Amino acid sequence: MKYFCSRQEQVATELRQGRLPDLWDDALRTHVAGCQFCSDLVLVAQALQQDRMQTVQTAQVVSAGALWWRAQVRLRNGAMERVTRPIALAEKFALIISAAAVLAVIMWKHSQLLGWLLSLADPPHPTALPAGSSLIDGWTTLLMAAGLGTVALCAALAMYLMREEE
Amino acid sequence: MAWDYAIPQTGAAGKAASAGVLMDDEAFNGFHQRTARPLWSYLARVSGSGSMADDLLQESYLRFLCAGNLREDEESRRRYLFRIASNLLRDHWRRPVVAALDELPESLFAAPEGRDSERIDSQAILGPALAQMKPRERQLLWLAYAEGSTHREIAEITGLGAASIRLLLFRARRKMARLLRQQTLAKGRNK
Numbered sequence: 001m002k003y004f005c006s007r008q009e010q011v012a013t014e015l016r017q018g019r020l021p022d023l024w025d026d027a028l029r030t031h032v033a034g035c036q037f038c039s040d041l042v043l044v045a046q047a048l049q050q051d052r053m054q055t056v057q058t059a060q061v062v063s064a065g066a067l068w069w070r071a072q073v074r075l076r077n078g079a080m081e082r083v084t085r086p087i088a089l090a091e092k093f094a095l096i097i098s099a100a101a102v103l104a105v106i107m108w109k110h111s112q113l114l115g116w117l118l119s120l121a122d123p124p125h126p127t128a129l130p131a132g133s134s135l136i137d138g139w140t141t142l143l144m145a146a147g148l149g150t151v152a153l154c155a156a157l158a159m160y161l162m163r164e165e166e
Numbered sequence: 167m168a169w170d171y172a173i174p175q176t177g178a179a180g181k182a183a184s185a186g187v188l189m190d191d192e193a194f195n196g197f198h199q200r201t202a203r204p205l206w207s208y209l210a211r212v213s214g215s216g217s218m219a220d221d222l223l224q225e226s227y228l229r230f231l232c233a234g235n236l237r238e239d240e241e242s243r244r245r246y247l248f249r250i251a252s253n254l255l256r257d258h259w260r261r262p263v264v265a266a267l268d269e270l271p272e273s274l275f276a277a278p279e280g281r282d283s284e285r286i287d288s289q290a291i292l293g294p295a296l297a298q299m300k301p302r303e304r305q306l307l308w309l310a311y312a313e314g315s316t317h318r319e320i321a322e323i324t325g326l327g328a329a330s331i332r333l334l335l336f337r338a339r340r341k342m343a344r345l346l347r348q349q350t351l352a353k354g355r356n357k
Contacts, residue, residue, distance in 0.1 A: 004332065016314045037336075040343035045311040047292050047346055052312035055207035062224055064198035068191050070224075071231035078232070 005037035015045040098150070105143055112140075194231065201244055202227075204313065209251055211296065211312075212305045213258070222258065226251040248313075248323045252305065259301065291353060295345035303338035310335055 005011075011032060014024055021029060021042060032038040106113065189197065205226065209219035229250050230243075296304055302324075309315045309323060317335070321328035 004336070015311070040339050043346055044307060044339050044342045047295075047342075048307060048312040051211070051292050052204070052207055052308075055210065056203040059203040059206040059210075061202040061206050062220070064195040064202075065191075067198065067224065067227045068194055068231070071228050074228055074232055 005035055007031050007035070008037055008041060011038045011041055012045070015042065015049070018049075094154070101147070109140065189231075197240070197243065198227065200240075201247060205247060205251055208248065208308055208313065209255065211308050212301060213255055214297070214301075214304075218258065222251060222254045225254055229254075245315075245319055245322055248309070249325075252323050252325070255301075255305075291346060291349040295342060295349050298345055299338065299342060302334070303341065306331070306335050307338050307342055 007028070010028065014021075014028070021032065024032075032042055202223065206219050206223050209222050209226075210216050213219055213222070226247060230247050233246075233250075299307070305324060306320060309320045310317075315323065317331040318328055320326070320331050320335075326334070
């Protein structure tokens with residue numbers, strides 16, 4: 001299907017330059033009167049151009065200063081987020097590692113922990129415990145110390161950061 | 167916490183650089199003056215909502231300013247701004263209903279009467295005609311005939327293939343012309 005007239009570009013150029021059809025040469029006006037493509041083009045373009053002119057005159061837009069200021073704030077917030085992102089990532093990483101460590105310890109020492117929990121409910125007489133079944137052996141002590149140390153370190157760091165922020 | 171030392175070019179001193187940016191606030195002021203009203207008109211006519219046009223206009227400028235790769239010349243910047251606005255329009259339409267722009271029902275995008283349409287004959291005819299057009303058609307027609315953009319520029323702004331613009335524009339123009347003639351006839355009969 002044909003959807004282009006050979007003189008359409010000429011008509012479009014005249015319209016783009018804002019020249020009214022009354023000012024066009026006779027040949028072009030005669031052509032437009034008889035050409036469906038070009039008459040559609042003139043009708044639509046003129047309606048839209050007129051509408052644009054009126055809309056542009058009545059438009060109420062936010063000031064450039066306000067937009068500039070908001071852009072500065074957004075940029076600043078973006079930069080802050082970029083800077084703090086590694087810290088947030090490190091926090092998440094630490095949380096995951098801690099959870100994994102706790103799980104590993106539970107799985108590794110589950111029988112002893114279970115016994116310990118049971119003993120809490122029903123504490124045996126101290127003399128009933130065999131000498132080699134010390135609940136808190138060397139490894140457990142080490143892990144607990146490391147865990148407590150980590151918690152203390154994190155707490156100190158958090159307090160330091162909070163004080164800095166204030 | 168004072169992070170300023172770690173945030174380059176965001177202080178008052180780095181104003182121009184912080185905006186992305188090859189543009190200082192004075193240059194932006196001029197650019198805004200030349201583009202804000204035409205952009206608002208585009209958004210209002212294509213979206214069919216003045217309030218949405220207000221929102222999208224602000225967001226378009228913010229994204230424009232925050233983008234780091236602003237073009238050198240005014241025309242490119244203008245096209246870039248219109249492209250951002252067009253993308254925002256598309257995103258807005260896609261948000262409530264997951265569908266392509268062309269598949270969405272036209273009733274969602276019914277263009278309201280222009281602010282002064284009751285007062286102005288041409289708008290009284292144009293408003294209802296625009297309301298019956300698809301958003302994509304309104305977008306193409308507005309860019310081509312109200313903004314005077316070339317096919318290549320329209321393709322850049324809308325993200326459509328440059329080769330398809332001519333045909334899409336032809337169909338939209340034919341439909342719009344038919345609607346305008348119908349509106350004119352109906353208006354003549356009502357008088």
